[in-house]
Amino acid sequence: MTSRPAFKPLFIYSEQLLNYFFHDEHPFNQKRIALTKQLLECCGYLAQDQVVAPRLATDDELMLVHDQDYIKAVKQASLISDQTSLGQEHPEFHPFGLGTEDNPLFPDMHQQAALAVGGTLLGAELIVQGQTTRVLNLAGGLHHAQRGKASGFCIYNDCAVAIEYVRRKYGMKVLYIDTDAHHGDGVQWIFYHDPEVFTFSIHETGRYLYPGTGHVNEKGIGEGYGYCLNLPVDAFTQDKSWLACFESGLEAVLQFFKPDMIISQHGCDAHFYDPLTHLAGSMAIYARMPEVIKQAAETYTGGKWLAVGGGGYDIYRVVPRAWGLLWMVMNDVPIKQGPLPESWLDDVLPLAGGGLPHLWLDKDDILPVIPRQREIEEKNRLMLNQALSYLRQQVGSG
């Protein structure tokens, strides 16, 4: 069914992107991007002419969604660069969510964060200017950042900046799809009033997990009512139920919204190995979700699909495989249950400090046994129906 893209998909990368780095003990580690790139190169899935270096986002571009005061604060915080004062408390930055345990100060923070945004913006430009239809920026997906505040490891919200750019400059209706295990709250609140941007997030329920939002009743406000869909699945949800919710949810959104472009966030922390969340997905969801999104883009947007990274805290066992699968799907490489390349395993094993899966997908017999899986599935089904009732009414009556 899927036609091949008119141009090769592009992969935003430079080593500079790895400098978005808080400190050695911090869970957010962009080394995972280099590990992914290395894996893809070992397999021969990433050609040199597909790699494009990111550019810096300008202040004006950041101000598409961020407050001027906040950008100023990030710049001021960036001036504190020597190791001794970085480690000190800087309560003056706390109102901006900076200098906290989650978002400690780091050298050149403003520049590094602006580069991640620039990567996603460049991706959007390449697509809207017709240079290609599919771009991946794994350094992006910083979905928790708010207009005036850093949150959950995210300084600037690259997704929101790119969405606002495309919307304002090209008048396109953008569908934002967030598959991170945490709710895509930053992007949601920035476009909560806006009927031109649909935000769709599937995540572990905020009852227990950060940031605590993303309830089914959050549907947008004012003109934007109905242009926001949340699917908060229960803790310990497994592949079948996650995918059933994701696919039904996306189908309903597409029928209702009919986007001009898709921007998707690919946090891969819903895997059962991930240390920060309590979901029990396997690699199968990271093979399937990109396929579903690609099909949606082919059907509705003429193939225009900008994909970004996101969370993912098991950087050896989970992230390179999940993001590798995403890139394979973007390149129309058929996914097979094959082994990972020996050369990559040899290189990464000493770093991983434990076992490494040697297959692309997780075999069924390593999946955790979840005691109340039937109840969890039932609960997710009820949640899905509740979440979709409004959209279904709209499509039915329209």
Add this chain to the structure above:
Amino acid sequence: MQIEEVMKRKVITVSPDTTIGEARRLCQEHRIRHLPVVEGERLAGIISDRDLRDALPSVIQKEIEADEIYELPVSSFMKKDVITIHPLDCIDDAALTLYTAKIGCLPVVSQGKLVGIVTESDILHSLVELMGVDQPSSYLKIEVDDTTGRLADVAQIIKGCHVNVSNVYVYPSKKKGKKNLIFRVQTIDPRPIIERIEQHGFRVIWPEKLDFKHRTAHDRTEEKEQNDDEPSSL
């Protein structure tokens, strides 16, 4: 949170000689279920939509002229022993009173004057806000002994982790001699906090731990390769 922060200040009231018919009309028009009855500014009683319904003739007693009852004053049906609350009382007290007295609303009285009203749903709404999330945060549930100072102990540990607490509440455990502490902490990564709390001997109930350690033939490990080199102990 005090009652004056959540009460409605604009109260629809009636006087003792207002008729049942008029009172019913007011309830329907303003979609309310309780009408305080005032004499001047003094609270004389309260009448609910339920009292009004009970006053009206039932379907079986058709022979009684309905009009006559509609003309009767509310004073003949109102409750005179009204439970009230003060603006400076806490919503906790209000919740307890509504629950134990099985009533739906509390007139707020200060210096003998009716100054407001709080209903069940006002209280429920503010409790939801109190428990809810207005700052991005993670949820922690800890079981402790029901003895003095345990809340402070755990709070101290969280303080040591330099993480802000956005809200906290305590409720009794089903286990005898235990209680549960719920914290919402402003971090996406509560693992260091959990580790320290457990080091101090407290039991963290959420996040729930499932054993996700899989060391099977699907994993390639360094140890395995090393083991292969080692002489067998058999």
